[in-house]
Amino acid sequence: MDASVQRPKTDRRQLQQIIAGLSEGVILIEPDQSIRWANQAALDMHGASSIEELGRNVSEYRQRFQLRYRNNHRIEPGSYPIDRVVAGESFSDVLVEVAPAGQAEPRWVHRVRSLVITDTDGEPDCLVLILHDATEWASAEERFEKTFGANPAPAVICRLSDLRFIKVNRGFVEMTGYTREQVIGRSVYELDVLENASQKELAVERLTAGQTIPQMEALLRLADSESKLVIVAGQPIDLADEPCMLFTFMDLEPRRKAEQALRRSEEQFANAFRMAPIPTIVYARDSLRLLEANQAFLDATGFAAEELVGHTLEESTFWDAEDAHAKIEQMLATSGNLRNVEFKVRTRAGLAVDCLISAESVPIHGDDCVLMVFQDITERKRTELELLLAIEAVMQDASWFSRSILDKLRHIRSGTAPGKIDAAISDLTPRERDVLALICEGLADKEIATRLGVAPNTVRSRVSTLYAKLGLHSRSEAIIWAREHGLPAGGVASTRPAARASRRSS
Template identity: 50%
Template sequence: MPQTVPEQIALQRQVNRRQLQMIIAGLGEGIILVDPDGSMVWANESALALHNVSELAQLGTSAADYRRRFELKYRNNHVLADSQYPIDRLLAGEEFREVVAELGRTSSDATEDRRRVLRFRGFALPDAKGSPESHVLVIEDLTQQTSADERFERTFAANPAPAIICRLSDLRYVKVNPGFLAMTGFSKDDIVGRSAYEFDVLENAERKDAALASLREGRTIPQMESILRLSDGKSKAVIVAGQPIEIWEDKCMLFTFMDMDPRRQMEDALRQSEERFARTFRLTPIPTMLSTREGLRILDVNDAFQSVLGFEPEEVIGRTGGELAIWADNVSRRHLEKAFEASGSFRNLELPLRTKHDELLDCLVSAETVSIHGEECVLTVVQDITERKRSEEELIAAIEAVMRDASWFSRTVIEKLAHLRRPGRTDKPTVSLADLTPRELEVLGLMCQGLSNIDIVKKLGVTQNTVRNHIARIYMKADVHDRAGAVVWARERGFTGNRKPEPKRHPRR
């Protein structure tokens, strides 16, 4: 029996639908076909997987059945009304390119609820007369993209660095973070939606033309200084940079800013500190040198250095420690350098220095590591103690002269002299000459004869360090602090260095 026209049309429709299903079955996007009467007639594997079901019946047999099984929410957490569901909008004759919603199971069917963010697109397939033959619902999974967007949103908002995002297609700002609002005093409504021409962050940039060219071409804008307008009409110096990014598939430019005020305040404080250091360095009455940490090359000397040692600045600046003419001998210089290398500083090392006029000065030398313009340097301070030592030696000589011709002094007088050199002591000495080693006795005897450290070095043929060590041990054992005290201590025990210790005489009556 030949087919009627309606039957032929229905058959042709089935053939067309099977061909369509074969074409779209393997697509990555979810596809649902809906008949004009509202029944859901077919769905591909992707559509079923997006709804976490395995067969068409689990999606629902109609639009109303679908709504009972699945809940859709906009991104603002607003639940879609029945008429707002994509399938209902299709059946109402509406075509749409994008509806983004979060899909979940309804409370009555909430088993294994795996919520996803989906983008729906809907259109009709017309027949030969232009009437809807089928409705097609295309579904795309945006869950991962949305998660990435949410992470970006959280990071962007939490970033303390001021930032603003401009969409390149129309040069309008689409996002601003709290850091930018706090820095400028504007509100979000003051910025978002405005054109880059209305609020130009590159208006006062130092390389504005190059920055604008990079903005138009979507290229990275390197860091540059600029002046940013604030909400109160004032301005702020900033460093601005731009980085191309994509936001919701829109090409954008992320502008980041660094407030220059704290940096300038720090630079001003550093400059003032360095100016104070320079003034102090120049005006201090103690000879002072500034040298590099590496190689100890002289960078500068102060006026007192020139005054005491006689060298002009140009005669020493640029020279290394070994090239300076101030050292009495290389042994002393190497000892000083080793002391500095051991700890990066030292205090009151006693050694002789030579002036430009070939005079030897007894000096105490101290050094400390300092930072100048971010570079490690060495500050060396020289204290001339020649006069002090000469006074001590003259005092020692006077004591020796008196003691040499006044052996008849009573022990009481000697002890009073010792008390004057060591005030505050009420106990009698408990250390005797027998507690000194032969070498220490020899050194003490030369001290009593008025010999300086250098003279003792020459007399005994030992190094200055050896002599210093012996003297330090003598001071410690005798509980004295200087040469005069050591001589008095020896004299009160009848030791002059010219002869062996003599027994104490009883005081005359």
């Protein structure tokens, strides 16, 4: 045999021995399109146990396996990588999905490159397909794609080689109003995700170096030319073996609107507090230290703000009673508020003022506070006292008043509502009814004792029991009660002594 024929065969056996143990798959194809040899890795990547299962030639290979690109476009005959290498084409990093014929879903993902071995004359002598199993990588990438797309947190990915966006998720589209087509392919300079960032120089430096960009506030321009306050951060990742930067965002607009609303609310409260005509002060809830007093309180008490602010409830000098602070603290600790509790407040000039005090725990500027309101009732109490004294004086002799006038006087004096019945005539004993009837006639205790033929002490005891039953405190109240309940006066027990004498004589 000619040495020139024998040597290529020897070289090819050596080549097969070298590549047999490689982890990458290798398929050798003859220029006549017949499949000469494949190592075990290549067979495994096709689920085959022998070269015959791959196919004896390129045509049979196409019949037994269907290929498509990662974008789901099917590869037509003549465009298979094995066709391209037979045509003498050199290529690298062709990514294809491979499935046995008749199966809809791919089973493997191959990253393919070609190699053409020529003879001494430069003619193709052996054609080589080199396969890398990218199935696990593709599966991980698919999981990433699904996670990235479904993640509600807005995110975009830019390629570091040209700083152009290559991926955008639904969260970013919904937050900004851009379409996917308006983002993909644009550079970070056209769609500046770091605009007005609080540390923009650092962010640009880290982006250029492909390093992590820490969280920072920025203004993200939206599709409608408005802007949105966000927190942006960048994380370097590899995508399809290309260095990229993953930008994630957190929408701060709801927080900014809430803060603006809170500021407006606090400003409105501050204005209302200062302008309120009712004396009002604010204590810190935890320390009960006075924080602020409005002008109405300063005018009512005569104190200056600097004399009050900073002092605790106990240190405040405007309380008239020494134990006022202790009572208020106890009420706040028990129920958290006060409702129209009466206290005396002393002005700077020493004048005691009767006040109804209400207090409520409220948050102010994020702090727990106690809002305390004062209502001056000094004049009202003086008027009520004068009215009661007048009623007491008039009712010393009430026999000549009509029943309607007595009812009105009684209600004014006692503060009870008309029609309220505390007791009934039937609740009294006969003797108690007699005593009450004689009281209505205007008789004194001794006169009643004489009329009833009993000792004065007995009458006094009856009167005391009568008052207790009816909730009364004076003869005038007893007269009003009797008139109100229809008890007639006069003619009671006027003949009792004679009757007893008659019985003794018989």
